[in-house]
Amino acid sequence: MRGDGARDEDRVVIRPSPLNAETPESALPDEITPAGRHFVRTHFGIPLLDRGRHRIAVDGAVRERLELELGELSRLPGRSVALTLECAGNDRLSFTPLPTGELWGGGAVGTAVWGGVPLREVLSRAGLAPGAREVVVEGADAGPAEEGEGTIHFARALPVKKALDPDTLLALEMNGAPIPREHGAPARLIVPGWYGMASVKWVTRITVLTEPFRGYFQRDRYVYDYGAGGTPEPVAEIRVKAAITAPRDGDQVPVGPVLVCGWAWSGAAPVSAVEVAADGGDTWDEARMLPASSRYRWQRWEYAWEVRSPGRHTLRVRARDDAGRTQPDAPRWNRLGYGANGVRTIVVTAR
């Protein structure tokens, strides 16, 4: 991570207003990221919602419209999921040329335990009407549209199938405590395996549509725009990636054995392997994978690196998943800079 400067509440602030802040490098080795150090991505001011009066509307193509209080929600069958959430713009700094957008290094990723109610429990109570196709979740966060006029709310859609996934939650808790304000209090969506934009915060409304959603954050932002006249496609599943947590880029290390370790994750399928190449070239060794503790949570890997000489050395790391996806040498460039998962490189000096 570069530009590791201004800090606020143990995070690295990329932009103070609206607040966008990374998990600091020092917290990346934590298997569960503390809420105060977990990255925060906001598009507008952070809403302050009254837990006692908060209501979540369920409407659109449903058999019965609902208006849920938090008390009602918390009486539905609960579930908790430990999951790795990554911002779609994480590692934007690794794109060449640099796209516009928030200047995320590699810290817009973290893992937390989210507790709440499966969205399917709510949807089954409302009842999906025939032709239900997408579920749009809207947050209380709103502001002026960047292009055009008027005020827009943050909102994203899921296909009905993903909305009914038992691990897609309407979450009320983060790491065993009420969700902190900046993470979406009192209720946020949690969509396992998808980039963070799908996990809508400050949820106020759930609308079932029979047509594709055309909201700003669905069609104009959080889309892969590869140029060349192709139709941009909405960003969805988290791409396979490995991060190195030790040693850190720029560290000094001894000559001899150095334990290299980090995390690997993929939204599409479990990670199957992590490979490591020292000092350039194309010789890749397999790292040791520690057993996966659950499906949507990053998985630890370790590699015993034998540093044979003093001086500068580089290490590159890449992951592969069960669906056969791998990391490209350089992230695939797109106009808005999403989904960067190029092979990670660190440079260390041995003495």
Next chain:
Amino acid sequence: MRGDGARDEDRVVIRPSPLNAETPESALPDEITPAGRHFVRTHFGIPLLDRGRHRIAVDGAVRERLELELGELSRLPGRSVALTLECAGNDRLSFTPLPTGELWGGGAVGTAVWGGVPLREVLSRAGLAPGAREVVVEGADAGPAEEGEGTIHFARALPVKKALDPDTLLALEMNGAPIPREHGAPARLIVPGWYGMASVKWVTRITVLTEPFRGYFQRDRYVYDYGAGGTPEPVAEIRVKAAITAPRDGDQVPVGPVLVCGWAWSGAAPVSAVEVAADGGDTWDEARMLPASSRYRWQRWEYAWEVRSPGRHTLRVRARDDAGRTQPDAPRWNRLGYGANGVRTIVVTAR
């Protein structure tokens, strides 16, 4: 520059043996780099040559073979040239994927005043024979060939025209003192506008050829190998490049005006402009160029950057030369990792 670790004599050691060491970031703002901080690139052990007994042979396609003592050399008409020397592998770390080779960051560049005798003075005393095509300069540095058997010396060829350039020197002095041992004492070639491999150190022999030179460092190393079956071409002129000396990557800066400055250079032609883009996107502002003090020496540029908000910011810088050459967004990948001149990016945090 990353991996800024082991230091030796005020340089950043990339590899201790054979010695390869960068100019540290702290010395890059110096218009003239002190000899002790100027980068050193060696391929074998550093020769220790006796000034009193040293001889330089001139042979091959010449009318008269010569054997020159240093005393004789220093009585020929002298000249000094201030020039920026850059290793062909400088910024190799900016290639994706990382090629094999010495792991240079951005410090394999420096500017020094070289004093000595134009090579043309020596060649005119020997007299070029008809058909003279290339001038091969050989150093005392030698070692086992990486591929194949036997011992090889470092040697590189110049076209006769470049060898006869009045600024191509057989140098005896660096920054007004005898050349230090690691920089090629007692005599080295200095080839203005060409990457450092042409400026052969510890010169022992100058041979005029009527055929293209086929030495290891001419045909197997220091060639651009772009793959795809093309014939590799020898590395020659320094590509256009701008470096940022302040602020440094990762620095904290105030909100408000920040003076950004650095150097720009090009082997092919004088630098005509330096442009700056803040925070991604494609809006380029022109930096102010300070007057060039001589043709082959890096030129200072400055840019008054108005940092408008706290948080993370990036700055990209690129140079253009009078021959119309510009810097690519990413360096053009080649198998051995030479000539990296991708647009420079720094990340800073304002508070």
